[in-house]
Amino acid sequence: RAIHMINLILFGPPGSGKGTQAIKLVEKYNLLHISTGDLFRYEMGNNTPLGLEAKSYIEKGQLVPDSVTIGMLKNKVDSNPDVSGYIFDGFPRTINQAEALDSLLAEKKLVIDKLLSLKVEDDEIVKRILHRGKTSGRADDNDASIIQNRINVYKQETSPVFDYYAKAGKSVLVEGMGDIDEIFERLNAEVHAI
Numbered sequence: 001r002a003i004h005m006i007n008l009i010l011f012g013p014p015g016s017g018k019g020t021q022a023i024k025l026v027e028k029y030n031l032l033h034i035s036t037g038d039l040f041r042y043e044m045g046n047n048t049p050l051g052l053e054a055k056s057y058i059e060k061g062q063l064v065p066d067s068v069t070i071g072m073l074k075n076k077v078d079s080n081p082d083v084s085g086y087i088f089d090g091f092p093r094t095i096n097q098a099e100a101l102d103s104l105l106a107e108k109k110l111v112i113d114k115l116l117s118l119k120v121e122d123d124e125i126v127k128r129i130l131h132r133g134k135t136s137g138r139a140d141d142n143d144a145s146i147i148q149n150r151i152n153v154y155k156q157e158t159s160p161v162f163d164y165y166a167k168a169g170k171s172v173l174v175e176g177m178g179d180i181d182e183i184f185e186r187l188n189a190e191v192h193a194i
């Protein structure tokens, strides 16, 4: 890989602080932040066909189908080639997405350097998401049963992605409880170890 290129996956359950930490990492390392959740919300806000399709899954706390998600992600990466690295937030969420990401990067002679997984307890997750829901305007942040569904989907479909990158020695579990700056320092230490 190019020496200064750093490609990270910020991983963890919904409400684990991925978005918050991604913003801080982007500032420090000058990476392009790609959040598939944000991309879907942008499409939904503009009532595009992609947005309307995504909405029917997102409002139930289910995953948007891989075909849709991978296509959207690929567009975003392809249209931003001149960056010093990518930080993927909320993607990949399935093994299929992880394989697609690895092939997309391989075509560009790039690799994922590290998957940083934020570890947060379930009851804290629910608390954080309900708190965020007061201001996020997100329907999926305001309903306890949708939140529970998102947590279940994470455990069943998404957590295997940690093991997938662990096989390549790239997955790291980072304590995600505590204050924002303290967690950021833990992530920084892992980025410096690349």
Ligand code: AMP
Pocket (backbone or CB within 6 Å): 014, 036, 037, 038, 040, 057, 058, 059, 061, 062, 063, 064, 065, 069, 089, 090, 091, 092, 093, 097, 140, 150
């Ligand atoms: P997030 O903002 O990352 O919590 O994502 C919000 C919602 O968007 C998720 O609950 C999913 O319904 C959908 N979503 C975001 N990223 C993905 C992905 N990589 N694969 C499938 N669905 C996704």
